[in-house]
Amino acid sequence: MKNNLYSYILGIADNSLILGQRLGQLCGHGPSLETDIACTNISLDLFGQVRSYFQYAAKIAGDQRTEDDIAMLRMERDYKNVLLVEQPNTNFAFTIGRQFLFDVYHQAFLTELQNSNDFTLSTIAKKCVKEVSYHLRFSSDWVKRLGNGTSVSNKKMQEAIDDLWTYTDELFYQTKADKEMVFEGVGVDVTNLKSNYYSRINDILLEATLEIPESQWFQTGGKEGIHSEHLGYLLSDLQYMQRTYPNMEW
Amino acid sequence: MSEEQIKNLEVQFNARIERDEKIEPKDWMPEKYRKTHIRQMSQHAHSEIVGMLPEGNWISRAPSLRRKVALLAKVQDEAGHGLYLYSATETLGISREEMYEQLHTGKAKYSSIFNYPTLTWADMGAIGWLVDGAAIINQVPLCNTSYGPYARAMIRVCKEESFHQRQGFEIMMKLAKGTSEQKDLAQDALNRWWWPSLMMLGPKDEESVHTEQSMKWKLKRKSNDDLRQQFIDQTVPQADLIGLTIPDPELKWNKERGSYDFGPINWDEFWQVVKGHGPCNKERMKARVGAWKEGEWVRDAAMAYAEKQATKNLNKAV
C-alpha cells in the first residue's frame, strides 16, 4: 500500500512539477508584462502544490529523502507526468493550449480528490482546487481570445489545439498504482472524468470558433515513465545543481 | 502665456515642493519637470523589467524547490514594479508603447548593471544582496519625492523590495557557510558583482549633471558619491559577517572619516557599458524586443476579441 500511495502521489505531483517548470521558463518573455505576471502566478501555485505533495511523499517513504531529492534526483524513467505537460513553449498559443487542456482535467481531478480517504490528499485538494479554478478561468479566457480574435490568432490557436490533442487521452490512463488507490478509496477514478472533460472542452472550443480535432490516435507513455525527447532536456536544467553539487544545502 | 506668468507659476510650484506638498498629474508643472520625471521614471521602469532577465535565467536551474519559488516570486515582483512605474509615468502624458519604443531603440536607458551575465547560482545571491541593496539605497529617499504617483509607486516597491535583499543575502550566507565549493561560488560571484554594483550608484559627482535640479525636486536626496559611500559602509560589515572578502585591496576603514576608503573604480568600463558595449547589452535588448514583437499577434487578438464582445453586447442590448 505504501509503495502504491507513494507512486500515486508522484503521479499527481509530477504534472504540476513539469508544467510549473515549463511556465517558469517564460518569465520575462511573455507578450505583455501583465501576462508575464499571470503565468508566473500559475507557476508559483503549481510549485506550491508540488511541495505539499512531495513533502507528504517524503514522510511516507520514511527515510531521509527530502522534497528536493524527489523533485531533482530521479532518473528519466521515474518521472510520471503526462506527455501533455512536458510539451515545449512553442508560442503563446501552445502555452495557452497546453494549460487549457490540462486545467480542465486538473480542476475536475482535484474536485474529486477532495473526497479521498487520505486526509492529507483531501486537504491538499481542497486548497488547490481554488487556485486551479483560477488557472482554468485564465486559460479558457485566453483560448477564446485567441480563437476568436484575429484570423492570425485563430490559425495559431487551432494549430496548437490540433498538435496537443493527441496528448489528452493519456490524462485518463490508469497505472497499476492508480487502480490500487482507487480501490482503497484514496485515488480518483479518472476514467469517470473523461466524457465530461471532452464535452467541456468541446463547448469552449466551439465558443472560441475553433474546430474540434478529429484525430482518434492518442499518445501515451508518460505515466509509465516513457516520455518524449523534451523531458530529458527539461530535466537537465531541473537537476543540474543537485547533480553537479551533490549532497549540499542551499 | 507670458514669460512672467510662467515665472510666477514656477515660483509657486517650487514653494509647494518646499512645503512637502505632492505634485499630482493634473497640476501645472514646468515642462522640464515633466520631461525629467518621464525620463527618470521610465528608465526606472525599464530597469525593473530588463532586470527580470539575468535572474530569470536561473529559475529553471534553482538548486531546491524552496529557492525556485522564492526566485520566481522575486522576478515576478520585478515585473510588478515595472508595472507600477510604467503606470505612474503614464500619468505624465506618455504611453506605454512610446516608452517601449524608446527602450527598444536605445533612446531610453536602463540600469547598466543588468548588462552583466549571471554565470552561477551564487550570482542570484550576489544580485539580491548587492544590486537590490544598492537599489534600495536609491529608492528609499524616493518615497518622499515630490511627484505623487512616483512617491506612491516607490512606497509600494520599497515594501516589497526588503524581501529581495534578505533573500539574496541568505543565499550568500548559506553558500559562504557551506562546502568549500559553495564558498568558492559565493566568493567568485562577489568578485564579479562588487564593482558593477558600486557603479550602479551612478557616475562621480563631478561628472553627474542634473544633480542640483533633482535635489530641488526631491528626486535625489544625496549625491552619487555619498550614496556610494553609504552602500560600501553598510555592505562591508555584511561581507565580514559571512566570511567573504570584498575584491578591493585598497579597502580600509578610515577612523577619521568614519567610513571606508576604497580603490579606484574603472569608469571606462562604466561608460562603455552605458554606451552599449557591456557583455549582455545585445542579448537583453534582443530578449525584450523579441518578446514584444512576438507578442504583437497576441495583443492584437485580445483587442479584436474585446471589440467583438463589445459589439455583441451592444447588439444584445438593442
Add this chain to the structure above:
Amino acid sequence: MKKNWPLWEVFVRSKNGLEHRHFGSLHAADAEMALENARDVYTRRNEGVSIWVVESKNIAASNPLNNGELFEPAQDKVYRHPTFYDLPDDIKHM
C-alpha cells in the same frame, strides 16, 4: 493598424477595508482581463476582497484648486490618472 490595450484604473477593497482604494493602473484588452490582471498584480500579497476596474477614459476627475485652472476647462475628462490613493499610516520604508 496597431491596436494598443487601453489603460484601466484599479481599485481594491481589502479584507479589513471599508472602501475601495486606488491601487494603480494596468493595460488590458477588456474588463475580464483587467480584473484577472489586477488580481495577479495587485493582490499577490494581501487578500483583496473586491476589485473594481474602470477604463481610465471613463473617469472624470475634478480640477485641483490652483493656477492650473487657467489652462483647463472645468469639466475635463482625464487623460492621465486620477489619484485618490491615501498613504496608509503604517507604511515602513524598509
